[in-house]
Amino acid sequence: MILYGSSFSPYVRKVLAFAAEKSIDIKLKPLGLGSTDPDFLAASPFRKIPAFSDGNFTLSDSSAIVTYLDATVPEPNLMPEEPRARARTVWFDEFADTILFPAVAPIFFNRVVQRILMKQDGDEGAAQAAERDALPPVLDYLEGVIPESLYLVENRLTLADIAVASVLVNLHHVGLLDEARHPRVAAFAGQMHARPSFARSIAVERRALAR
Ligand SMILES: N[C@@H](CCC(=O)N[C@@H](CS)C(=O)NCC(=O)O)C(=O)O
CATH class of the missing domain: 1.20.1050.10 (Glutathione S-transferase Yfyf (Class Pi); Chain A, domain 2)
Incomplete structure (x- = not known):
């Protein structure tokens, strides 16, 4: 799994912390606003950070990404059921x-x-x-x-x-x-x-x- 962005962005930091709490191995590919990295552009249609890829599955938006991580690795639970x-x-x-x-x-x-x-x-x-x-x-x-x-x-x-x-x-x-x-x-x-x-x-x- 790859996360594109900079941890100075709270949205990127949120995903990194969420992944760390679940012991999910996610690599940060450091890049900033305005990056023209082709993998980043393919994953983030509106050029916002963070963007994310898991194999050929790509996604952007921190809330969408943590929803994917939570469904992929349910424990420890970080999104209550009640x-x-x-x-x-x-x-x-x-x-x-x-x-x-x-x-x-x-x-x-x-x-x-x-x-x-x-x-x-x-x-x-x-x-x-x-x-x-x-x-x-x-x-x-x-x-x-x-x-x-x-x-x-x-x-x-x-x-x-x-x-x-x-x-x-x-x-x-x-x-x-x-x-x-x-x-x-x-x-x-x-x-x-x-x-x-x-x-x-x-x-x-x-x-x-x-x-
Ligand atoms: N709702 C998005 C917001 C992402 C976002 O706005 N990121 C900022 C950096 S902190 C960005 O990429 N701004 C550049 C732009 O809006 O063009 C998320 O949760 O990931």
Whole structure:
């Protein structure tokens, strides 16, 4: 199995962590946005990362890919069977992809991707606007729904935790996980990011950012 992309993308990191939790051997073929790698283009019709292949089967979209991985390797179960728990898991995956990610992306893109990785001027105004306006209500929501167990669904690890924690890595990279303002979010992120499934890619990313 091959995953095309960069672990700096929360969507790619989500798939890598999900695969690692299931001990699925998936090779990362590192590439960035705008890649013209023919295998990547064949697997990702809209040129988004991640893309995926398993032999001649290709797929893009992190949620589609983890659904395939979950069906292929059912244990340990990361997508609950009980109807409400399953639906809540899908909700948190969707929340991470379409609400949390857009709030974090302008900050991460301008301060890390542009400034540190591409050595260009980032749009600091856009980063500050997202930090001030878009991010706080989203983190306030998360602060209110993380249970004492620090697992979002069924008090055990599921895709919900992996998807949300994956976006929070980008917030961690920009130093915006504020323990005083959002203690539950910070504790949740700390617990999740310490798991080997995240710790490995975070360490690789930290080294790349320190270069
Ligand atoms: N829903 C997709 C989103 C993938 C996505 O938007 N990836 C970004 C990188 S973080 C991308 O490829 N952007 C390039 C583009 O939209 O053209 C998923 O879950 O994989």
